[in-house]
Amino acid sequence: MKLLRVILAAAAVLVCRTGLAYYAYEAPAGTVGSQTWGGALGLDFDVQTPVIIGQLGIFDSGGNGLAGTLSARLYDRDDPSAPLASLTFSAADAGTLNSAFRFKDLVTPVSLPAGFHGCIVADGFSGSDPNGNSSPPATTDSGGDALAFVGTARYANSAGVYPTNLDGGPPARYLAGSFAFTVDSGPPPPPPPAQADGPVTLKNHAAERSQGGWPVSAIADGSLTSGWGNGGSGSNTDIVTPAGKGARFTISLYSGNTFNVGGSHTLGRFRLSVTGDPRTDFADGRIDGGDVTANWTVLTPLDWSSTGPSSLSLLADGSLLASGGPGDYETYTILAESTLPLITGFRLEAFTHESLPLTGPGRSATNGNFVVYEFGVDYLSVPEPASLAVFLAAAAAILRRR
Numbered sequence: 001m002k003l004l005r006v007i008l009a010a011a012a013v014l015v016c017r018t019g020l021a022y023y024a025y026e027a028p029a030g031t032v033g034s035q036t037w038g039g040a041l042g043l044d045f046d047v048q049t050p051v052i053i054g055q056l057g058i059f060d061s062g063g064n065g066l067a068g069t070l071s072a073r074l075y076d077r078d079d080p081s082a083p084l085a086s087l088t089f090s091a092a093d094a095g096t097l098n099s100a101f102r103f104k105d106l107v108t109p110v111s112l113p114a115g116f117h118g119c120i121v122a123d124g125f126s127g128s129d130p131n132g133n134s135s136p137p138a139t140t141d142s143g144g145d146a147l148a149f150v151g152t153a154r155y156a157n158s159a160g161v162y163p164t165n166l167d168g169g170p171p172a173r174y175l176a177g178s179f180a181f182t183v184d185s186g187p188p189p190p191p192p193p194a195q196a197d198g199p200v201t202l203k204n205h206a207a208e209r210s211q212g213g214w215p216v217s218a219i220a221d222g223s224l225t226s227g228w229g230n231g232g233s234g235s236n237t238d239i240v241t242p243a244g245k246g247a248r249f250t251i252s253l254y255s256g257n258t259f260n261v262g263g264s265h266t267l268g269r270f271r272l273s274v275t276g277d278p279r280t281d282f283a284d285g286r287i288d289g290g291d292v293t294a295n296w297t298v299l300t301p302l303d304w305s306s307t308g309p310s311s312l313s314l315l316a317d318g319s320l321l322a323s324g325g326p327g328d329y330e331t332y333t334i335l336a337e338s339t340l341p342l343i344t345g346f347r348l349e350a351f352t353h354e355s356l357p358l359t360g361p362g363r364s365a366t367n368g369n370f371v372v373y374e375f376g377v378d379y380l381s382v383p384e385p386a387s388l389a390v391f392l393a394a395a396a397a398i399l400r401r402r
Contacts, residue, residue, distance in 0.1 A: 021054070022143040024120065025178035027100035033061035033130030033175060037155070040123040040163040041131060041176040043138075044077060044152040047116040050184040051146050054109045056087045057101040057178035058122055061130045066094045066102070070124035071160070072177040074110060077117040080162040085110050089124075101178045111184060122177030123159035132175025140172050146183045264326040266310065267370045268360040271319035272299045273347040276340045296347055299336035307331040310363075319351055326363045348372075 025043065056072040069090045073083040087104050089095055095104035112118065125131040132138070140149045149171035156163035167173060273296040298318040306312055308327030312320045320334065350361040350370065357363060362370025 021180050021182055022141045022146075023057070023098060023101070023103075023178060023180050024147060025057075025101070025138040025140060025172050025175075026098075027059070027132070027136065027138050027175055029097075029099050030063050031061070031100040031132065031136065031175065033059065033125070033132045034135055035125070035133040036127045036130050037125055037133070038123075039158050040121050040156040040161055041125075041174045042075070042119045042121040042154040042163045043172060043174060043177065044117070044119050044150050044154065046148040046150055047112045047114055047118065047146070048148055049143075049146040050111065050113050050186075051143065051181045052109050052111050052184050053085070053106065053179050053181045055103040055105055055180035056085060056120075057095070057098070057103040057180065058089045059100060059125075059131055059175040059177070060094070060097060060102045061100075061132075061175075063097055063100060066091050067128035068124060068126055070122065070129060072179075073121045074179065075119045075121060075162055077119050080119070083121075083162075098180075100175065103178070103180055119154065119162070120177040120179055121163060122174075123156075125176070134170075134173055136175075137170050138172035138175050138178070143181060143183050146181075264328055264330075264363055265370050266308075266322065266326045266330050266363045267332075267350060267372065268356040268363045268368075269315075269319055269321045269351040269353045270361070271317065271349045271351065272301075272334065272336065273297055273349070274299060274338050274340055274343050275345040275347070276342050277344055292347065294345060294347075296345075297338065297340065299334075299338060301334045301336045303335040305333045307333075319349070321353055321355070322363065323355065 024045065053074065056074065058066075058070045058072050060066060066089055069088060071086060071088050073086040075083050085106050085108075087095075087106070089102060089104065093104075095102040122131075140147075142148065151169045151171045153167040153169065153171075153173040154163040155165050155167055157165075275294040275296050277294040300318050301314055301320060304312045304314070304320055306322070308330030309325035310322045310327065310330055311324050312322055312332060315321055320332070322332075352359040352361050352368075356368060357365045358368030360368045360370075362368055364370065
């Protein structure tokens with residue numbers, strides 16, 4: 001069975017506020033500490049791109065659990081009078097082990113702007129819970145240069161304070177405190193507005209095949225003297241249906257014998273489908289060998305009519321077959337519905353059938369060909385929340401002998 005396809009597509013929307021989590025200071029799993037410092041240990045860092053700190057961490061020597069009570073605190077180096085965030089770790093509430101550190105969630109994540117000067121401080125280490133000092137140092141992850149590790153370590157002789165004594169490098173000298181963060185990409189962009197009632201702009205038409213002189217690029221160009229002939233085609237448009245509401249689409253195929261050559265070239269058998277796939281996956285703008293592959297859902301017509309002498313009948317596969325006539329000009333109108341909340345594409349398929357001249361898929365008595373001059377789409381929102389109604393008034397496939 002001969003099959004020709006037409007596709008029209010709309011854009012999908014992806015929204016993301018933050019990226020993957022990064023761990024500022026790390027060490028290989030099982031790393032054993034080399035020091036039993038009882039005071040506070042701090043590591044300095046600067047923020048170059050806004051970040052969100054969601055967890056604080058503490059070094060767990062050997063990764064075999066904590067014996068005592070340890071603390072991790074986040075400070076602003078420019079105003080270290082009080083920590084911005086703090087967490088306590090213990091044998092009973094040790095957090096989740098990741099490499100050589102244990103992490104716990106902050107109840108309220110801390111957003112740090114670019115230009116922030118920070119310090120992560122930890123204390124409570126002992127012979128049972130040793131820290132690391134220089135050998136080996138911690139490794140660092142800047143989150144793609146969101147952070148800069150400025151090479152300063154600091155210590156205090158007491159616990160529970162901000163350390164003010166500067167120590168030498170390297171930047172991650174101590175295995176003590178750490179934190180997990182994401183790079184803040186800012187507030188999510190607003191969702192695309194729902195398609196306004198009225199005409200929908202179509203673009204990026206793609207065809208499995210176009211006849212010479214009748215490229216798919218002419219299928220929605222507003223001209224009634226150019227069109228697509230005997231191929232599968234598609235177009236892209238930006239359509240977002242309101243959540244919980246319906247959508248009506250009037251798809252028009254203007255058909256007939258514009259040049260009065262060789263009788264009618266109306267479309268004989270066709271089917272309409274929709275998809276929610278990203279439009280980058282199909283409708284690539286090629287007039288031959290175009291990519292029309294997507295997860296298509298057939299629109300089963302609920303009602304249909306023709307303005308000409310032809311009549312349409314529904315077949316078991318959801319396609320419509322024209323019989324009677326044909327007239328020089330005809331407009332097919334089809335009513336169908338879809339449950340997709342986001343419609344990114346429309347497809348028009350043309351099929352052969354034994355009842356059509358030379359089996360079609362067009363109705364030219366000479367060669368069974370067709371030409372579709374215009375494929376237009378109009379949108380009308382539907383208030384009912386139960387489903388999305390898609391009205392496809394397939395009007396006007398002007399078909400010319402080729």
